[in-house]
Each structure stands twice: as structure tokens, then as C-alpha cells.
Amino acid sequence: MSFILYPALDIRGGRVVRLLQGDYARETRYGDDPLPRAQAFADTGARWMHLVDLDAAKAGGYTLAPLLGQITRHTSLKVQTGGGVRSREDVARLLQAGASRVVIGSLAVRQPDDVEAWLAEFGPGCLTIALDTRQGEDGVWRLPVHGWTETADVTLDELATRYAQAGMQHLLCTDIARDGMLSGPNIALYAHLAALLPGVAVQASGGVRDEADLRAARAAGCGGVVLGKALLEGRLSLAGALAC
Secondary structure, three states: OOOOEEEEEEEEOOEEEEOOOEEEEEEEEOOOOOOHHHHHHHHOOOOOEEEEHHHHHOOOOOOOOOHHHHHHHHOOOEEEOOOOOHHOOOOHHHHHHHOOOOEHHHHHHHHHHHHHHHHHHHOOOOOHEEEEEEEOOOOEEEEOOOOOEEEEEEEEEHHHHHHHHOOOOOEEEEHHHHHOOOOOOOOOHHHHHHOOOOOOOOEEOOOOOOOOHHHHHHHHHOHHHHHHHHOOOOOOHHHHHOOO
């Protein structure tokens, strides 16, 4: 299985931002230049990027189609993107706008029957199932929904296994406790998922700080890593990450 780095841009109000543990009230702004940043990713050698519409994630209605089109027309990047995907039509619209993969997040927890149908219709290579998770005191990984304020009845292991049986090829899993914290990825979680889901490319997200974290994620069996805050703050160079 290949190992892919996904430099990430989270967009809110046209600006590149990061949220701390997904909290919209704890936002750090990094500028209003997403297209030049994407071009820099490509110039450095990245093949993919991860693009998130934070406005749509909160209110629905993906707003980044113009930016997505610019990135795919003016750079060599393949784009994995999501935020606010609520329907089959949203998936089709993003693919038509230039996305190589559409990320399905909260809907993957709330409406798995629909998402399984989309895996069959669009092909598993065109979708990334994104499951944000938090470990309970009993050690079970659960799936918070509705802005991480409620918890679904199904567990991470149960839902991930169901999607793998339905043909899922790409799983993006964020450990909420580590999101934006630069505390290191949860390697034990990703090793568990890699063993549970043979053949699925598991993308680690949350906490990546340095090249050692990338090597640890790869050794744990991950198929890729999403690079966010560490890149934006210059703690990790994309060139160095790609080289290692």
C-alpha cells in the first residue's frame, strides 16, 4: 500500500484557518491565500491535498467549488475535499467540480445506508469516509456527532467494519482529543484500525508534529497522513516530510 501525505487547508470565510479540537470559537487564522498555498504544495512535490469547507461543515452547502476548480486547473494536485456534504447530489457536484475524492463525515455516521449506496454508485476510490472519534473511559472508541456534542450508538469499530464490508477503500480517522494539539498522533489507534481493516488505506489525522510522527504512522500500517497545523506553523516542512 502506498503512503500519501495530504497537506491540508481548512477554509472559513475565505481564509485559511485551524480550529482547536474542532471548536469554532478557538480559531487561528493563517491568511487569505489558499490558492498560492495549494500551488506551493504542488511545487514542493505533493500529489494530493486535503481541502475542508468549515463554513459548510457547520451550515451545509459546499462553498469552495470555485477554489476547487482553480486548484485542479492551475496545479497538478489531486484534491480530497469535504464539508457540508449532505446528499448524493452534493457528492456528484464535487466530483464534477474537480474533486478526486469526496469526504463524507457526519453523514457517514447518521445515514450509513445512503453512504453505502454512494460507495457502490460512484466507486470506493471516489469517496473517503471520515470518522471522528473519542475514546471513552471504558476504552471503547465512539463517534461524537452534531459538533461533537452527542455520541452515536454505533462504535468506531462497528461502523468502520461495516463500511469495509461495503467496499470502503479510504478511511480518514481523527482522534478528537489530539486535533490541532500538536501532541503526536494516536499511533495505537491507527495500528488497531490497520489491523482491523486490511486493505483499507487509513489516513491518520490529528496531532502530527514532525517527521518521526510520519514514520511512526507509516510503521503502524497507515496509508497516509493529513498534515495541518504543523505545516502552517512551520514546525514541519513539506519538503522534509515528502523526503522521509
